[in-house]
Amino acid sequence: MTELRLAELNRIFLVGRLTKDPEVRQTTNGTPVANFTIAVNRRYKNAAGEWKDETTFVGIVAWQKLAELCKQYLAKGRAVLVEGKLQSRSWETEDGQKRSLLEVRADRVEFLDRGDSRPAAEPAAGAPAEAPEPAGPTPGPQVDDDLPF
Amino acid sequence: MSDLRIPTLNRVLLAGRLTRDPELKFTAGGIAVCNFALAVNRRYKDQTGQWRDEATFVNIVTWHKAAETINKYLHKGSPVVVEGRLESRSWETETGQKRSVLEVRADQVRFLEKSESSPDATLPDDPA
Numbered sequence: 001m002t003e004l005r006l007a008e009l010n011r012i013f014l015v016g017r018l019t020k021d022p023e024v025r026q027t028t029n030g031t032p033v034a035n036f037t038i039a040v041n042r043r044y045k046n047a048a049g050e051w052k053d054e055t056t057f058v059g060i061v062a063w064q065k066l067a068e069l070c071k072q073y074l075a076k077g078r079a080v081l082v083e084g085k086l087q088s089r090s091w092e093t094e095d096g097q098k099r100s101l102l103e104v105r106a107d108r109v110e111f112l113d114r115g116d117s118r119p120a121a122e123p124a125a126g127a128p129a130e131a132p133e134p135a136g137p138t139p140g141p142q143v144d145d146d147l148p149f
Numbered sequence: 150m151s152d153l154r155i156p157t158l159n160r161v162l163l164a165g166r167l168t169r170d171p172e173l174k175f176t177a178g179g180i181a182v183c184n185f186a187l188a189v190n191r192r193y194k195d196q197t198g199q200w201r202d203e204a205t206f207v208n209i210v211t212w213h214k215a216a217e218t219i220n221k222y223l224h225k226g227s228p229v230v231v232e233g234r235l236e237s238r239s240w241e242t243e244t245g246q247k248r249s250v251l252e253v254r255a256d257q258v259r260f261l262e263k264s265e266s267s268p269d270a271t272l273p274d275d276p277a
Contacts, residue, residue, distance in 0.1 A: 006228050006261065009164035010189050010205065012235065015156050040159050040235070056159065056237045058251065079155050086161065086189070086235075088205045102207065102235075102251040112155065 010085040012104055014058060015112070016040035018078050024071040034067035036060050038080060059103035060084075070109060079112040159234040161253050163207060164261075165189035167227045173220035183216035185209050185223065187231060208252040209233070219258055228261040 016038030024034045040056045060082055062070050074080065084107045090100040165187035173183045189205045209231055211219055223229065233255035241247055 006166070006190070007164045007230075008191060009162055009230065010191065011162045013158055013160045014235070015158035017155070041155075042157055042159060042234070054236075056235055056251070057249075058235060081158065085191075086163070086205055086207055087203075088207075100206075102205075 012082075012084055012086055014038065014040050014082045014104065016058065016080065016082075018074055018076050018080065019057065020076045022070050022074050024067055032064060032067040032071075034060075034062045034070040036070065036074065038082065059101065060106050060109075061087075061103055062106040062109060066106060066109060073111050074109075081108075081110040081112060082106050083108040083110075161231070161233055161235055163187060163189050163231045163253065165207070165229065165231075167223055167225050167229070168206065169225050171220045171223050173216060181213055181216040181220075183211045183219045185219070187229070208250065209255050209258075210236075210252055211255045211258060215255075215258065222260060223258075230259040230261065231255045232257040232259075 019037045019039055022034045022036035024032060026032050037057050037059050040058055042054045042056070043051055044054065046052050082104060084104045086102055087105050088100050088102055090098065092098055168186045168188050171183050171185040173181060175181055185208075187207045187209055189207060191203045191205070192200055193203065195201050231253060233253045235251055236254045237249045237251050239247060239249040
């Protein structure tokens, strides 16, 4: 038998609501990038049998065409389904400490609210499902990014 | 048409290798908690057409029996597939600053090393 290599697997699916309007900027070479945070809720029964809500806040980053669609159609409070991958981003604080955080790089953002002027809730239609790497793969173009929070 | 409510959806699938040996602890109530970190690799072609590797480091937390199984069989470098959900954990630093990190709470950890004769660690989804 031949040896196997480890599969590349990094996939995440989340449904949540935007905590504020998306921030959309352009990198120095003009690639649009959108940042927003979604609140993902979970309801569970605690040990005493009571229902409790737990919220996880997740930073999302979208590039290119998807970033423009997010800017156009999303706002604080909107519900979305996000599909993408987890990635870490590192930076140095003003006093020289190293920090890093996990965020989701979205491949697909589906708008779940009715009444959007857009006919279908499939924003990525027409855009490639897996957007090609923006000018220079991940760490590069994000260096000039500041914190999403 | 009836109104829909927003579905609960928070699912993560990762394949990677442990960056260090797992750490097993017990809560005051005696529940086992095992933490480990996973390096998840991605290979891509850069603008010049060269292959590059990018690693994402993700902290994983597991509970109960599976926590003990993981601690027993896994070690630095072990390849695994992890399935679970993203959670945030908050704490205060010594200087009183609030910090929070995202980590994955695993429901299932599949051991990929051939020499591992043990079964996979499947965890009941139990809110602690």
